[in-house]
Amino acid sequence: MLTKNPFYELPQVHTALPGPASSALFARHDAQLTGANADHEIYPLLEVGKRGYLIEDADGNTFADHMSAWGASPFGPTPPTVKAAMDAAWARHGMQISGWLPNQAAFSLVDKLTRIAPGRLSRVEYSVSGTLAVEAAVKFMREATKRPLIITFGGQYHGESTYMTAGASSDLSNVSSGRTQYVSGVVMVPYPNRFRSPFRRGPGPVDECEVLDYLDYLLIQQVHPCQVAGVMIEPVLGEGGIHAPSQRFWDRLGALCKRWGWLLCLDEVQTCMGRTGTMFAMQRWEGIDPDLLLLGKAFAAGGQPIAAVLGTDAVMAHTELHLGSTYGFAPAACAGALAGIELIEAGGVLENALALERIFKEVLEPLKAEVEQLGDVRAVGAMAALEFVVDKASNRPAPAFQYAVHHAVLRRGVVGISQRGKWHYRLQPALTMTPEVFRHSCEQIALAVREVAANPPKERIDVQDAVATAQR
Ligand SMILES: Cc1ncc(COP(=O)(O)O)c(C=O)c1O
Structure with missing residues (x-):
């Protein structure tokens, strides 16, 4: 036994x-x-x-x-190395507001993140929860493009802010009504789903790229593509039931982003740090080239709350936004997150x-x-x-x-x-x-x-x- x-x-x-x-x-x-x-x-x-x-x-x-x-x-x-790293950071720094008072614990984590960040991602914004990271990303996309609209995919979840509950629909409408706010600026397209299509009845498999045909239709009928700041997408749909789009979907979405100057923001709050068997879920496919990528949940490694927005120089180098929250990148949380990444890197x-x-x-x-x-x-x-x-x-x-x-x-x-x-x-x-x-x-x-x-x-x-x- x-x-x-x-x-x-x-x-x-x-x-x-x-x-x-x-x-x-x-x-x-x-x-x-x-x-x-x-x-x-x-x-x-x-x-x-x-x-x-x-x-x-x-x-x-x-x-x-x-x-x-x-x-x-x-x-x-919580692994002993994560606990020990947090204890040591507590002893050294106690609580600290990293967005105002730079500290070694936060800088060490930033160093590590920029080394493991995929593609063109090279900068880090501090955050404390997935919800706040999502909010920050929306602001970055709008500031960088000077455009108002955000495209999201139905069935996604982006936390509990009054704004982005409108950009998410992982809960059926009776559950979310009263919480979902009626805000402007979010355009929702169905999430690619090979099992169940909103466009037809009966069993699949269906061609999940048809949601991009629908998006093309929207662009002609309702939404001027040059008003779109960016696309917010979960690379694997989490709360919405574990759907993973095909390579063809990502290729087409990437081409649309390039064509219209849309920023691609991957909400990896649920999928980051090994959840999908790769450090970031986007690494399960070829050629995904995000402008922003959001971290949360497992990023904390079972330690204290922490989240982050990773972004490119083009989006983040000259921003005038100041988005940090009091607890964003608290030293002990940073030390725990860093130990968590090291644990994944150690293998197994x-x-x-x-x-x-x-x-x-x-x-x-x-x-x-x-x-x-x-x-x-x-x-x-x-x-x-x-x-x-x-x-x-x-x-x-x-x-x-x-x-x-x-x-x-x-x-x-x-x-x-x-x-x-x-x-x-x-x-x-x-x-x-x-x-x-x-x-x-x-x-x-x-x-x-x-x-x-x-x-x-x-x-x-x-x-x-x-x-x-x-x-x-
Ligand atoms: C994809 C995704 N984004 C954002 C969030 C919100 O994160 P938090 O609960 O840390 O605010 C979640 C939480 O489940 C999530 O799954």
Whole structure:
């Protein structure tokens, strides 16, 4: 048995969820919380701590962690080298506002970032969260081009600012309405998706470059291309369900950017620092030439919050913007981020992320032929998704099935990522999760999918009804 070593320990759930101790704590604290934070239906467990790749709840249940703090804890337990680097920076600097008071910790990280930055990226703007990095990028694009419009792709997520929630739609509209602000200046085109096209019904595969035909149409009908400052795109769609565009898509998008003088901004907040099995997701393709690239989440290496905007000289050398936030590039956060990059450079992390991709496909792809409701199995490095359908012929979304699978998986000791009303179930394990724990999790998911398929929940019929399901 492997159960002694926390890095090989397999999860065990021995109560109903939530268990009695979690329930008692929820009952006590819910009145102190905001609505969403007091909603425990999706995650019916209260964490008391983590051990290796497991989360332990108040009832002593353990779960394999496939959320990884939504990507911010890329190595599972914060690695000793990251902790030591942060401790040393704390001892030397305490807290410091790096945007006003230059310091060695921030400069060391900038040095490293400019050495690993792909393509023409050569400068670094400090930030503290993905949301703020996105906001900064929008300002850079507008300042550099003196143009107003930003093109985004539907299904993307760019954080919770009032501005860029309008440029994102990874949540179905009923979830985002009230949060989405009606701002001008954002033009949204569907994200390239080979499994499901907004332009046709029924099963794929479809030509995902048709979204660029649609963009061409928009440029003729509605948007003057010379008013577009730039394109904001996630190289792999994260919150929107793990879609990776083709080389042909990137070639065509790159050509459009060159032709019209649009800046290309890659939002790699979720995909950076090894998540896709390469340091940056863009490195999975040839010839992508960004003007801006955003870092967040895993960049913190499981340490303190930190984010960054990487940019070219042309965009950043002569800017008059001052975008930093008080906590942007705090010294200890910089030291932790630098130690995280060094850990990836030392080898093994990227290889493991790619091994997880192979295991996910190996265990779950064969299930497509067996389970009518399993429409698609997608993985890019250590980010993976299953998408469910009512039946393969119609390809209609099956949000109730997804939600039931999530709960069946939880009962089997695996915490994945599920949101109401979405059509996909996701995994975002630590890049370093041991293949044994990961394979066990995938096998539990396969069992859970079979269990739900044996007695599938009733789906409402079309997309509007899927939204209604989500309203519950
Ligand atoms: C692609 C992407 N951009 C931006 C953000 C926002 O980052 P943060 O939550 O750090 O503000 C996220 C968060 O999930 C993200 O996935």
